[in-house]
Structures are given as C-alpha cells and as structure tokens.
Amino acid sequence: MRIALIGCGYVADFYAATLPNHPQLELAGVADRDAQRLSQFAAHYDTRSYGSNEELLTDSSIDLVVNLTNPESHFEISRACLEAGKHVYSEKPLAMKLEQARELTELAKSRRLGLSSAPCNVLGEAAQTAWKAIRGQDLGEIYLAYAEMDDGLIHRTNFREWKSESGAPWPYRDEFEVGCTLEHAGYYLCWLVAFFGPARNVTAFSAQIVGDKHIDPPLEVAAPDFSVACIEFESGIVARLTCSIAAPPDRSLRIIGEQGVLIVKDCWDYGSPVLLRKRTPFAIRLEKSRVGSRFISLLNRRLPLTRKPSFQFRSAGATAMDFCAGIAELADSITEDRRCRLSADFSLHINELTLAIQNPEQMGTPYRMTSSLDPVAPMPWAADS
Ligand SMILES: NC(=O)c1ccc[n+]([C@@H]2O[C@H](COP(=O)([O-])OP(=O)(O)OC[C@H]3O[C@@H](n4cnc5c(N)ncnc54)[C@H](O)[C@@H]3O)[C@@H](O)[C@H]2O)c1
The missing domain is CATH 3.30.360.10 (Dihydrodipicolinate Reductase; domain 2)
Incomplete structure (x- = not known):
C-alpha cells in the first residue's frame, strides 16, 4: 500500500524510523506547509516532497495518508484526505471537537474508507x-x-x-x-x-x-x-x-x-x-x-x-x-477486507x-x-x- 505523510515535524521521524518494520507500506512522499521543514525531512529520508497538500491529494497512486500535523489541523487535513478518496491514519486526537470527530467517522463510512487514529500501543x-x-x-x-x-x-x-x-x-x-x-x-x-x-x-x-x-x-x-x-x-x-x-x-x-x-x-x-x-x-x-x-x-x-517485541527498526x-504498527493494521484490514x-x-x-x-x-x-x-x-x- 502506498502511503504519504502530511506533517514532517518532530513525530514524523518516529514514523519514518519504524516504517521499515512493515514492508507492505511504501512511502510515496511527504507534504508540510513549512517549506524548510519539508525539504529537510524529504532530503533526510530521500523521499518525494509534494509542493502542497493538494498536490499530494491529487496523486492517484497514494492509497493512504498519515496525518502528522498539529492537533488543531487534524480535522481539516483528515477531512480533505477522505474527500480526496484516501484512507486516513491520524495522530491523536482524531479531532479537537467531538462534532468534528463524528463528522470524520461518518464521512469515512459513507465513502467506505478506512479511518484510524493513534495511539496504537494496544497492538x-x-x-x-x-x-x-x-x-x-x-x-x-x-x-x-x-x-x-x-x-x-x-x-x-x-x-x-x-x-x-x-x-x-x-x-x-x-x-x-x-x-x-x-x-x-x-x-x-x-x-x-x-x-x-x-x-x-x-x-x-x-x-x-x-x-x-x-x-x-x-x-x-x-x-x-x-x-x-x-x-x-x-x-x-x-x-x-x-x-x-x-x-x-x-x-x-x-x-x-x-x-x-x-x-x-x-x-x-x-x-x-x-x-x-x-x-x-x-x-x-x-x-x-x-x-x-x-x-x-x-x-x-x-x-x-x-x-x-518483533520490531527491528526503532x-x-x-x-x-x-509507531507504524497502527498504519500497518489499517492497511492490512483494508487489504484483507476485515x-x-x-x-x-x-x-x-x-x-x-x-x-x-x-x-x-x-x-x-x-x-x-x-x-x-x-x-x-x-x-x-x-x-x-
Ligand atoms: N512530539 C511528540 O513527542 C509526539 C509524540 C507522539 C505523538 N505526537 C503527535 O504528533 C502530532 C504532531 O506532533 P509533532 O510533535 O510532530 O508536531 P510538530 O509541530 O513538530 O510538527 C507538525 C508539523 O505539521 C505541519 N503542519 C501543521 N498543520 C499543517 C497543515 N495544515 N498542512 C501541512 N502541514 C501542516 C507543521 O508545519 C509541522 O511541521 C500531534 O498530533 C502530536 O500529538 C507527538
């Protein structure tokens, strides 16, 4: 499954470091509204940097977006991803307001898309x-x-x-x-x-x-x-x-x-x-x-x-x-239709x-x-x- 990250801040490194534990996940690229942070992160992990969230969301080769933005941005980013037909794994909290979290859940269901939120340590x-x-x-x-x-x-x-x-x-x-x-x-x-x-x-x-x-x-x-x-x-x-x-x-x-x-x-x-x-x-x-x-x-x-504990990359x-165990669980559930x-x-x-x-x-x-x-x-x- 091809995934992309929106948000290349502090926690994004935890995801980049643990991604190789899940070979079924392929990183297609990353986006961030902070151009300097974006280029620093993309260069460090040798991945594609998208010029904007919109450019990333119109890339039809991306199946799933990982929302690693600050909590205030979670709702708008996850909603845009779902509206663009992408499955979403969001850092916590899913949203800052209950109505927003409900809206995302309903949107995902109505579009038959996967929606999950961190943490995943229960796995x-x-x-x-x-x-x-x-x-x-x-x-x-x-x-x-x-x-x-x-x-x-x-x-x-x-x-x-x-x-x-x-x-x-x-x-x-x-x-x-x-x-x-x-x-x-x-x-x-x-x-x-x-x-x-x-x-x-x-x-x-x-x-x-x-x-x-x-x-x-x-x-x-x-x-x-x-x-x-x-x-x-x-x-x-x-x-x-x-x-x-x-x-x-x-x-x-x-x-x-x-x-x-x-x-x-x-x-x-x-x-x-x-x-x-x-x-x-x-x-x-x-x-x-x-x-x-x-x-x-x-x-x-x-x-x-x-x-x-089976994960090798920390x-x-x-x-x-x-950190990527939750994305892998979401991706596997989609692939296995469960x-x-x-x-x-x-x-x-x-x-x-x-x-x-x-x-x-x-x-x-x-x-x-x-x-x-x-x-x-x-x-x-x-x-x-
Ligand atoms: N910092 C930690 O130790 C830690 C640990 C676990 C989880 N988290 C969670 O991870 C998430 C991100 O935290 P962080 O520490 O990486 O924050 P951060 O501020 O370091 O990074 C967030 C990045 O998202 C980008 N961003 C914000 N809104 C955006 C938007 N609308 N479009 C594009 N880019 C946008 C910012 O430019 C920034 O680079 C939060 O939900 C936080 O709760 C953080």
Missing part, C-alpha cells in the same frame, strides 16, 4: 500479554484499573533542545497548549476500551496546576496539565486514569481482580514487564501488614510476553514503540473519552458517552488457543 506485546491474562481469568472477577500517565516536570527539563532525527525541534508551545491529557490519555484509553469494551460514563476533573512553564512569550492557552477521571464501562468495571506533567514519571497500569493483580510497568514500551500477583490468603495478609507490604512485590511473577532516542482493530468507531470512542476528561466543565461531569463500538479482536499471535 504491542505488553498490551496483548496483559489482555490475554485478563481473558484467561488469571485475575478472577475484575473490579478496577488504575492507569497512570505522569510525565514529570517537563518545563524543568532541557525541552528547548530536544530535536528529532531529521532536526525538528520538539514543539513545546503546541504541546503545552494542547495539554497532556489530549496528548497522552489515549495511550491507556485504547488499552482499557479494547480490554473492557465501551465506556458508559466518565467523571472527570482537570486543571492547570503549574501556571508558569517558563515560556516567553507566555502560553496563550491554559490547557490542563493535570487530570483525573473515573470511567465506568458498560461491563461494570471501573478505571481511574491520571494524566499530568507535574508528578514524577509513572506510566504504569494495575488491574485489580478478586484473584489477582496485574501490573504493567510502562505502556510506552512494547516489551514492558507484565507482572501477575495472585491474591492468595497469604498475599492478602501481606498486603494489609505494615511491614509485610514492603515485601509484597516479591510475590509478583513476570509473565512471558505472548511474543518477543526511533532514535524515542520510546520503544512501533474490520480494523483501531476502527473509526474505536478512534471516535477514545476521542470522546479524551475530550470529556480534558473539558469536564464544558461537556459536563459525570458525562454520558454517546459513541460505542463492537468488540476489538486481539492480535492473531495473542489469540486464545
């Missing part, structure tokens, strides 16, 4: 291993999930010096003004929705807690840099998700059941350790004991991953994620949840979800035997 080995343990009843009845997406005090790091492989600076102003919830919540929401099915409602709180991020001129948008949400799934399971760029980095997940606790250390690492602790009478006594609880982690058993300095695991409905549901967590005052809290989705299938190599 990785750690997520699939955790999910298999859940399906296998290792935890007994599941009650709760605690998901953490804390990324540390970014404004106290040397973020101004962060550069991608081809030389794009980390777009800190945009990152801070979009906010860590829209940027990061999806990394766990896609796991939770795949594991537990559609959410029924979400009760959220979000706020800006670090007013001064040492940016000159100051930020124009006071996006939340902290949010916490309790999500109730149709299945009755409840999840608490926290996002911040204030608390020390922690990207762990705990899934809590009657018979066991499952722990994933880091959802940004496809090879992350996945641990299981059975809640035996001894373990429950130890959990409750002031001294014993210090040793509780000794009871954790590391589960073998359903397969070794992005320099970035997390151990295969439902995509990251379907348009799935992406819309994740987008709706994320917006409800980012904007509880505008959208209301508790917020009743309006979108839903069919069950998601595990990857073939992690299916139940």
Whole structure:
C-alpha cells in the first residue's frame, strides 16, 4: 500500500524510523506547509516532497495518508484526505471537537474508507500479554484499573533542545497548549476500551496546576496539565486514569481482580514487564501488614510476553514503540477486507473519552458517552488457543 505523510515535524521521524518494520507500506512522499521543514525531512529520508497538500491529494497512486500535523489541523487535513478518496491514519486526537470527530467517522463510512487514529500501543506485546491474562481469568472477577500517565516536570527539563532525527525541534508551545491529557490519555484509553469494551460514563476533573512553564512569550492557552477521571464501562468495571506533567514519571497500569493483580510497568514500551500477583490468603495478609507490604512485590511473577517485541527498526532516542504498527493494521484490514482493530468507531470512542476528561466543565461531569463500538479482536499471535 502506498502511503504519504502530511506533517514532517518532530513525530514524523518516529514514523519514518519504524516504517521499515512493515514492508507492505511504501512511502510515496511527504507534504508540510513549512517549506524548510519539508525539504529537510524529504532530503533526510530521500523521499518525494509534494509542493502542497493538494498536490499530494491529487496523486492517484497514494492509497493512504498519515496525518502528522498539529492537533488543531487534524480535522481539516483528515477531512480533505477522505474527500480526496484516501484512507486516513491520524495522530491523536482524531479531532479537537467531538462534532468534528463524528463528522470524520461518518464521512469515512459513507465513502467506505478506512479511518484510524493513534495511539496504537494496544497492538504491542505488553498490551496483548496483559489482555490475554485478563481473558484467561488469571485475575478472577475484575473490579478496577488504575492507569497512570505522569510525565514529570517537563518545563524543568532541557525541552528547548530536544530535536528529532531529521532536526525538528520538539514543539513545546503546541504541546503545552494542547495539554497532556489530549496528548497522552489515549495511550491507556485504547488499552482499557479494547480490554473492557465501551465506556458508559466518565467523571472527570482537570486543571492547570503549574501556571508558569517558563515560556516567553507566555502560553496563550491554559490547557490542563493535570487530570483525573473515573470511567465506568458498560461491563461494570471501573478505571481511574491520571494524566499530568507535574508528578514524577509513572506510566504504569494495575488491574485489580478478586484473584489477582496485574501490573504493567510502562505502556510506552512494547516489551514492558507484565507482572501477575495472585491474591492468595497469604498475599492478602501481606498486603494489609505494615511491614509485610514492603515485601509484597516479591510475590509478583513476570509473565512471558505472548511474543518477543518483533520490531527491528526503532526511533532514535524515542520510546520503544512501533509507531507504524497502527498504519500497518489499517492497511492490512483494508487489504484483507476485515474490520480494523483501531476502527473509526474505536478512534471516535477514545476521542470522546479524551475530550470529556480534558473539558469536564464544558461537556459536563459525570458525562454520558454517546459513541460505542463492537468488540476489538486481539492480535492473531495473542489469540486464545
Ligand atoms: N512530539 C511528540 O513527542 C509526539 C509524540 C507522539 C505523538 N505526537 C503527535 O504528533 C502530532 C504532531 O506532533 P509533532 O510533535 O510532530 O508536531 P510538530 O509541530 O513538530 O510538527 C507538525 C508539523 O505539521 C505541519 N503542519 C501543521 N498543520 C499543517 C497543515 N495544515 N498542512 C501541512 N502541514 C501542516 C507543521 O508545519 C509541522 O511541521 C500531534 O498530533 C502530536 O500529538 C507527538
């Protein structure tokens, strides 16, 4: 399948670096409204640069467009791609407004085109291993999930010096003004929705807690840099998700059941350790004991991953994620004429949840979800035997 990228900024390098993991994807070329960035990126990866988005979209040899623009541009670019008859894989969020995300989903369906949104880390080995343990009843009845997406005090790091492989600076102003919830919540929401099915409602709180991020001129948008949400799934399971760029980095997940606790250390690492602790009478006594609880982690058993992280090509300095796995899943679903695991409905549901967590005052809290989705299938190599 011939693909093209619109947006050649910081994240585009993560895609270019992991593209060779998927030989079914062929890069036809790239476009960006920033001419200098476009030529730098196209020269670095020796690919064609299109003079404009329109020129790219009228190239009939391109099947699928990967939208790697800034979140504010996602809707207009994805809509133009769908209107031009291209399948679309968009960076998250699918859109900044729910009506826009709905419009894209309906447009894709009416034109019988594929539409998917990042993140795709639910397709990785750690997520699939955790999910298999859940399906296998290792935890007994599941009650709760605690998901953490804390990324540390970014404004106290040397973020101004962060550069991608081809030389794009980390777009800190945009990152801070979009906010860590829209940027990061999806990394766990896609796991939770795949594991537990559609959410029924979400009760959220979000706020800006670090007013001064040492940016000159100051930020124009006071996006939340902290949010916490309790999500109730149709299945009755409840999840608490926290996002911040204030608390020390922690990207762990705990899934809590009657018979066991499952722990994933880091959802940004496809090879992350996945641990299981059975809640035996001894373990429950130890959990409750002031001294014993210090040793509780000794009871954790590391589960073998359903397969070794198979991707060979990685992005320099970035997390151990295969950014192109989602594009490959979309392309394969089109070629094989089957439902995509990251379907348009799935992406819309994740987008709706994320917006409800980012904007509880505008959208209301508790917020009743309006979108839903069919069950998601595990990857073939992690299916139940
Ligand atoms: N920066 C990260 O670490 C990171 C990680 C994962 C995902 N993402 C996501 O990737 C997306 C892009 O982020 P980034 O960090 O690469 O941003 P960036 O600002 O570095 O790059 C975005 C590029 O898109 C181009 N662009 C914007 N609107 C356009 C339009 N209408 N037409 C053509 N080009 C346009 C800009 O000129 C820019 O070169 C965002 O959705 C972000 O959430 C970023």
